[in-house]
Amino acid sequence: MNTKRETLVILDAAAIGRALTRIAHEIAERNEQSSEVALAGIPAGGDLLAERLGKILSEIWKHPVPVGSLDVSMHRDDLDRRAAPQIHPTVMPFDVNGKTVVIVDDVLFSGRTTRAAMDALNDFGRPKKIQLAVLVDRGHRELPIKADFVGKNVPTASDEKIHVHLGEKDEVVLERK
Amino acid sequence: MTWNKKHLLDIESLTADEILTVLDTARAFKAVGERAIKKVPALRGKTVVNLFVEPSTRTRISFELAEQRLSADIINFSAEASSFKKGETLKDTALNLQALNADFIVIRHSASGAPHFLARVVGAKVINAGDGAHEHPTQALLDAFTIRERKGKIAGLNVTILGDILYSRVARSNIWALMKLGATVTLCGPSTLVPETFEQMGCRVTYDVDEALRDADIIHLLRIQHERQRKTMFPGIGEYTQLFGLNKARLAKTKPDALVMHPGPINRGVEIDSEIADCERSLILEQVTNGLAVRMAVLFLLNGGKGPQEVA
Numbered sequence: 001m002n003t004k005r006e007t008l009v010i011l012d013a014a015a016i017g018r019a020l021t022r023i024a025h026e027i028a029e030r031n032e033q034s035s036e037v038a039l040a041g042i043p044a045g046g047d048l049l050a051e052r053l054g055k056i057l058s059e060i061w062k063h064p065v066p067v068g069s070l071d072v073s074m075h076r077d078d079l080d081r082r083a084a085p086q087i088h089p090t091v092m093p094f095d096v097n098g099k100t101v102v103i104v105d106d107v108l109f110s111g112r113t114t115r116a117a118m119d120a121l122n123d124f125g126r127p128k129k130i131q132l133a134v135l136v137d138r139g140h141r142e143l144p145i146k147a148d149f150v151g152k153n154v155p156t157a158s159d160e161k162i163h164v165h166l167g168e169k170d171e172v173v174l175e176r177k
Numbered sequence: 178m179t180w181n182k183k184h185l186l187d188i189e190s191l192t193a194d195e196i197l198t199v200l201d202t203a204r205a206f207k208a209v210g211e212r213a214i215k216k217v218p219a220l221r222g223k224t225v226v227n228l229f230v231e232p233s234t235r236t237r238i239s240f241e242l243a244e245q246r247l248s249a250d251i252i253n254f255s256a257e258a259s260s261f262k263k264g265e266t267l268k269d270t271a272l273n274l275q276a277l278n279a280d281f282i283v284i285r286h287s288a289s290g291a292p293h294f295l296a297r298v299v300g301a302k303v304i305n306a307g308d309g310a311h312e313h314p315t316q317a318l319l320d321a322f323t324i325r326e327r328k329g330k331i332a333g334l335n336v337t338i339l340g341d342i343l344y345s346r347v348a349r350s351n352i353w354a355l356m357k358l359g360a361t362v363t364l365c366g367p368s369t370l371v372p373e374t375f376e377q378m379g380c381r382v383t384y385d386v387d388e389a390l391r392d393a394d395i396i397h398l399l400r401i402q403h404e405r406q407r408k409t410m411f412p413g414i415g416e417y418t419q420l421f422g423l424n425k426a427r428l429a430k431t432k433p434d435a436l437v438m439h440p441g442p443i444n445r446g447v448e449i450d451s452e453i454a455d456c457e458r459s460l461i462l463e464q465v466t467n468g469l470a471v472r473m474a475v476l477f478l479l480n481g482g483k484g485p486q487e488v489a
Contacts, residue, residue, distance in 0.1 A: 071205065074217035074247075074477070084180055084481030087205035123214040 010154055010162075011172035016135065019151030020049065023133050024056035026149050031100055036128065038066040038099045042117055043088035045106035048166045049135055053104060066094035070103070072116035090120070097125040102149075106164040108134040111145035136172055138162055180478045184296045184303040187312040188353040196354055199474050200322050206477070207470035209246070219477050220247035225281040226274050228254045229306070230267070233285050235441055235465065236306050236315070240283050243472035252279070267291060268298055275299045281476065284308070302479045310344045315475060316440050317350035319468040321358060323460050324395055326467070327436060332359030337389045339421060340399030340448055343370045343410075347440045348399060352378050365389035366399075366421055369410040386421055390431045398423055398439045398448050414447055424450045428458075436460050 011019065031037050037057070041050025047069040054067035070092065073085040103117050118130060133149035138156040154174065156162065161175040180198050188196070209217055225244045229237050232255070244251050254270075267286070274282060282301045284292050289309035296303040307313040325331050336355050342348045342364050352375070355362050362380035364371050373382050383389050390396060401417060411417055423437065437449070437459045445451040454461060 074209070074219040079219055079477075080223075080480055082481065084202070084478045087202050087477075089205060089208060119218070123212065123217070125213075 006176050008174045008176070009171055010174050011136070011152060013170040016151070016166075016170045016172065019135060020052055021056055023149045023151060024053050024060060027053070027057060027102060027131070027133065028060045030131070030148070033100070034061040034063065034065075036098065036100045037102065038068065038094045038096070039102050039104055040068045040070040040092065040117070040121065041104040042072055042113060043069055045164050045166065046104045047088075049106060049133075050102075050104035053102075053133065068092040068094060070117055070120055072113055072120045075116035075119040077112060077116070092124050095125065096121060096127045098128050100129040100131065101127040102131045102133050104133045106135050106166075107162050108132070108137045108145075108147050108150075109140055109162075111141045111143035114145050115143055135164060136162055180481060183479065184292070184305075185314055185475050185479060186292050186296060186303065186305050188314045188317050188350045188357075189312070191314075191353075191357070193357045193359075196318065196321065196357060199318050199471065199478065200325060202478060203318070203322050203467070203470040203474035204326075206473040207467065209473070210466070210470060216246050216248060218248045220244065220249035220480055223249045223280040223480065224252065224278065225249045225283060225476070226252045226254060226277075226279045226301075227283045227306075228270070228274070229283075229285045230256045230291070231285050231287045231307070232256065233307065235468075236285065236313075239465070239468045240304075240306060240315075240472050243469055243476060246469075247473055247476055249281070249476070252277075267294065271295050271299045275301060281479070304475060304479070307346055309346065310349070311346050312350045312353075313346040313440075314350050315468065315472055316347050317354040318475070319464055319471040320347075320351055320397070320438060320440070321354050322467045322471050323438065323464050324360075324436075327460065327463075328394060331355065334360045334394040335363065335392050336360050336395040336397060337363045337365060337393040338397045338399065339365045339386065339389065339423070341370045341401045341410075342366055342375060342399065343372060344402040345399050351397065352380055356380065363389050363393070367411045367417065386427065387430060390427060390435075393431060393435050396423065396431065396435055396437050398437065398443075400440070400442065400444055400448060418447050422446075422448055422450065423453055425452065428453055438464060440464065 039050040039054050041047035050067050054065045057065045068091055071088040071090045073087045131148040134147045135151040137147055137150045137153050140158050163173045165171050279301045283304045283306050285306040286308050289311035291308050292303050292305035305314055338348050352362055356379050364375055364380055364382045365386055368384050376382055439461050443449055443454055
């Protein structure tokens, strides 16, 4: 069988930068109490995006915005269905109680990671509100979850893959069969 | 990192990469133990049987707490209170546990190879919590974790294991783990308890305690296992303490940053001076804390299935 896969760049570095700036402004617009907002990125990927969003937001608000990193692997519902996931450190350098915590992830797909993230967050306290920001929403939800802030909506087939590269060269690539 | 093992039966059959996977995973679980809410739902709905045919306190409570922190359901089985007293074989006990749909069996047994036997007859995942004088894999993993955390590495370190090596499963598992991770291992103790055949495992054997300790980065003490000795292997406890016990004078001749470990239970005044056990160079209580994180990591990794590791 020919399994040649076609790849397509759907966001380049400049587009990722613009998407993050727009998401940051939307977060600022939605949350008037800027001192209550904190970001929690899901590694690997979401934590880097959360740091960048935090930097933009602190320039908008003129005060530092706390940014944490929230590993969700121990809260996943598919732990016995695949090899144990690599666990990343969870660092929550702020008290989540009473905060509006914006969960940041790179790709929103089934919604199961987001559900796990909300459970993981509850281990640290009771946030006042939880919001969700994602760079790419690719559809195919399996749970009643919707993002508050979306960088780009990308219609996909379920066997396609989305790769988010952040670092030396920022880009989001769609890989299709 | 990769982990495809169904059971944790020994260190001998693990690769260095697999050992490091456990240590990396344990680091995350140690952080969980420092949170306000120390429980995660990773093993929710799973049943773990702690089958301790040989008595144990610290290993058993460490496993039990690890299982509770992962939200598993737990059944405790001890030799005194079970049907072993009534003559049931290990196989029949295991099949009964299988009939209850146990997902994990943690076994401590006085017979070497009992966990391997169990893994062949039951469908559950088996964890060796110490089998005879053979292996005690989670102890070696927690020792390696403790060394790596304090020294930043294991490769290139000199580790001296001092005491009753012959009857020690802790020694065997530690030798395997440390050698695989690139440490240099020296064994020392009374010649009756440290046979030269251990050199076949790749370590060095010496009977000169000062020489064994001089270049050590880690001094790993082992308890004299009275219960496993069929005959007297040395004249007396007093003589052992004099010749091999770790006291201030001996510690003073070691590297200033050499650290002292002991799997417990310690016999104060026998293999270790009371003062040394409590000094800042002693890692004995850190080993206990780390044991919990390492056992959580082992349960978490074994709970994984066969599919791809990446998650969407």
